[in-house]
Amino acid sequence: MVNPGSSSQPPPVTAGSLSWKRCAGCGGKIADRFLLYAMDSYWHSRCLKCSCCQAQLGDIGTSCYTKSGMILCRNDYIRLFGNSGACSACGQSIPASELVMRAQGNVYHLKCFTCSTCRNRLVPGDRFHYINGSLFCEHDRPTALINGHLNSLQSNPLLPDQKVCSGAL
Numbered sequence: 001m002v003n004p005g006s007s008s009q010p011p012p013v014t015a016g017s018l019s020w021k022r023c024a025g026c027g028g029k030i031a032d033r034f035l036l037y038a039m040d041s042y043w044h045s046r047c048l049k050c051s052c053c054q055a056q057l058g059d060i061g062t063s064c065y066t067k068s069g070m071i072l073c074r075n076d077y078i079r080l081f082g083n084s085g086a087c088s089a090c091g092q093s094i095p096a097s098e099l100v101m102r103a104q105g106n107v108y109h110l111k112c113f114t115c116s117t118c119r120n121r122l123v124p125g126d127r128f129h130y131i132n133g134s135l136f137c138e139h140d141r142p143t144a145l146i147n148g149h150l151n152s153l154q155s156n157p158l159l160p161d162q163k164v165c166s167g168a169l
Contacts, residue, residue, distance in 0.1 A: 021035060021042045022042070023035075023042060023043050023044045023047050024039070024041035024042065024043055024047075025043050025044060025047025025048060025049075026044065026047050028044070030042055030043075030044055032044060032045065034058075036048050036057070036058050038057075038064055038071070039064075039066055039071070045058040045059070048064070048071065049071070050064075050071065050072050050073040050076055051070035051071050051072060051076075052070070052072060052073075052076040052079075052080070053073060053075075053076055055073050057071070057073060060073055061073070061074065065077035066097075067080075067081060067097070081094075081100070081107060086107075087107065087108050087109045087112050088106035088107060088108055088112075089108050089109070089112035089113070089114070090109065090112050092109070094107060094109060098110075101113035101122070101124075103128075103130045103135060104130050106133075113135065114135065115128070115135060115136055115137040115140050116134040116135055116136055116140075117136060117137075117140035118137060118139070118140050120137055122135060122137060126138070129141045129142070
């Protein structure tokens with residue numbers, strides 16, 4: 001079991017030292033034939049579970065994800081933190097440990113959360129508009145909003161909406 005956001009490798013385990021390992025989940029000694037190493041800790045295979053669906057992570061894959069204090073399977077990580085685990089602007093993957101910005105269910109790298117017109121980065125506290133999948137800073141909002149006319153934007157399911165940035169982890 002490997003946490004994609006962790007660069008540490010498990011310390012070597014010898015047969016004599018195996019009985020000294022304690023499970024990070026239950027606190028019990030690990031005397032099992034197999035043990036898992038994730039998040040810098042050892043786990044019984046029955047104890048390393050997804051915080052959402054309770055699936056035993058050793059049974060469903062070779063990786064797990066951690067974010068906001070949760071241990072997650074791949075499906076729940078994607079469901080909670082992004083449709084594909086990728087930035088909505090650049091398409092690159094977002095590591096589980098990275099801070100992100102969100103708008104209308106989309107997830108962005110901090111550096112990619114920018115105004116579509118001026119390309120200035122939007123930071124927590126900035127006011128912005130999210131229209132038809134694009135971000136606009138308060139200064140560069142489309143003219144239709146400034147004049148109070150929604151014109152063709154009115155029929156779009158994503159109506160213009162002013163938001164305030166808030167960072168997320």
